[in-house]
Amino acid sequence: MNNIYLEDVNIEGFKSFSEKTNMGFQSGIGVIIGNNGVGKSNILDAIVWALGENDLGRIRCYEKQELFFAGSKDYPPASKIRVELNLKEGEKKDAPGIQLTRERTKNGEDQYWIDKTSYTRQAYCQKLDAYNLRHCLETIIRQEQINDLIQLNPWQRFDYIRQILDLESEEEAVECLKEIIGPLFQRYMSYLIPLGEVRLDAISKNERKGLEIEVNLPGNRLRRAHQLSGGEKSITSLALKLAVFHQLESPFFLLDEVEPSLDYTNHKSMQAFLKDVADSKQLIMITHLRSTIALANTVHGVRTRWDGSSFMKFYFVMDERLLRLYKCC
Ligand code: ATP
Ligand code: MG
Numbered sequence: 001m002n003n004i005y006l007e008d009v010n011i012e013g014f015k016s017f018s019e020k021t022n023m024g025f026q027s028g029i030g031v032i033i034g035n036n037g038v039g040k041s042n043i044l045d046a047i048v049w050a051l052g053e054n055d056l057g058r059i060r061c062y063e064k065q066e067l068f069f070a071g072s073k074d075y076p077p078a079s080k081i082r083v084e085l086n087l088k089e090g091e092k093k094d095a096p097g098i099q100l101t102r103e104r105t106k107n108g109e110d111q112y113w114i115d116k117t118s119y120t121r122q123a124y125c126q127k128l129d130a131y132n133l134r135h136c137l138e139t140i141i142r143q144e145q146i147n148d149l150i151q152l153n154p155w156q157r158f159d160y161i162r163q164i165l166d167l168e169s170e171e172e173a174v175e176c177l178k179e180i181i182g183p184l185f186q187r188y189m190s191y192l193i194p195l196g197e198v199r200l201d202a203i204s205k206n207e208r209k210g211l212e213i214e215v216n217l218p219g220n221r222l223r224r225a226h227q228l229s230g231g232e233k234s235i236t237s238l239a240l241k242l243a244v245f246h247q248l249e250s251p252f253f254l255l256d257e258v259e260p261s262l263d264y265t266n267h268k269s270m271q272a273f274l275k276d277v278a279d280s281k282q283l284i285m286i287t288h289l290r291s292t293i294a295l296a297n298t299v300h301g302v303r304t305r306w307d308g309s310s311f312m313k314f315y316f317v318m319d320e321r322l323l324r325l326y327k328c329c
Helices: 040-050 121-130 135-136 154-164 170-192 230-245 266-279 320-325
Strands: 002-013 021-024 028-033 080-089 098-106 110-116 117-119 197-205 207-216 221-224 251-256 280-287 298-305 308-315
Touching: 002 040, 002 154, 002 280, 028 040, 028 098, 040 080, 040 098, 040 135, 040 251, 040 280, 080 251, 117 121, 117 298, 135 251, 154 170, 154 197, 154 207, 170 207, 170 230, 170 266, 197 230, 207 230, 230 266, 266 280
Parallel strands: 028 280, 028 298, 251 280
Antiparallel strands: 002 021, 002 080, 080 098, 098 110, 110 117, 197 207, 207 221, 298 308
């Protein structure tokens, strides 16, 4: 499938979502907004769980039971979790689609369906591989993980990129960094630090390859990654991660509050950067930033009820009036 995008998500019984909750997206940018603790990140967890994620740490749990809605004053604990993803090939009404469903009951095994046909986990994952959807488990940036790539040392950074892109040899990785990732990283950074220059250098030490990142900031201030300020680090890390993600054929990126601690003058640059990324990838973003919300094709407002369970207060195709009506920002 080409131009595939996530059109619709249904979540039931997953973490803070007690009742069946639906949200529809378009192929551009969908932003999920709401106060702290309302369940926004739980939505991204549900999406990756439906795509087969089994690493509890990556869906912010210690135990399997934590995935089930725990129960509240108004709702009993969930006995079943069901997450359904509808994907579509292009925006046309009659465009082909695919429906993926993962379900888990408290006593039973997981069940997987594609278009209502039941599959074993292995067959389900293989099918998802064929659609490049399993790559979506990698093309996610979780809250507070924005800097992790910069904080790695050059050797760990090189290994991370080689592993995520499944590049067999070091030579292949060096070539890919030089010819493909480097130029895209430079393009992304030119939005974010317009007068700066960046360089990715494959270095060798003790016969091990590493990746050094150098940023020449305006005023001829040459800095290596670890010497950058907090905000500069986040910008650089975001641009590099997305340049790496771009090499995976994943149809969408999930971004959880990734706009770094930008000062106001940088918001416009971030907008231009995100627009460029969204030209070729669907972005599902959690954000609190007005400037990012303004870019959205669809806006999704999550709230909590009095008992603490989450619900979708609204979602709509971008409309300034509705933004004001719902006091989105
Ligand atoms: P922030 O903006 O602070 O990142 P958020 O909207 O992303 O907030 P989440 O991390 O998605 O918030 O949701 C956290 C909420 O979900 C917490 O209130 C937590 O108690 C609740 N929660 C998590 N797991 C369960 C569960 N199994 N049952 C019920 N509620 C749960
Ligand atoms: Mg969150």
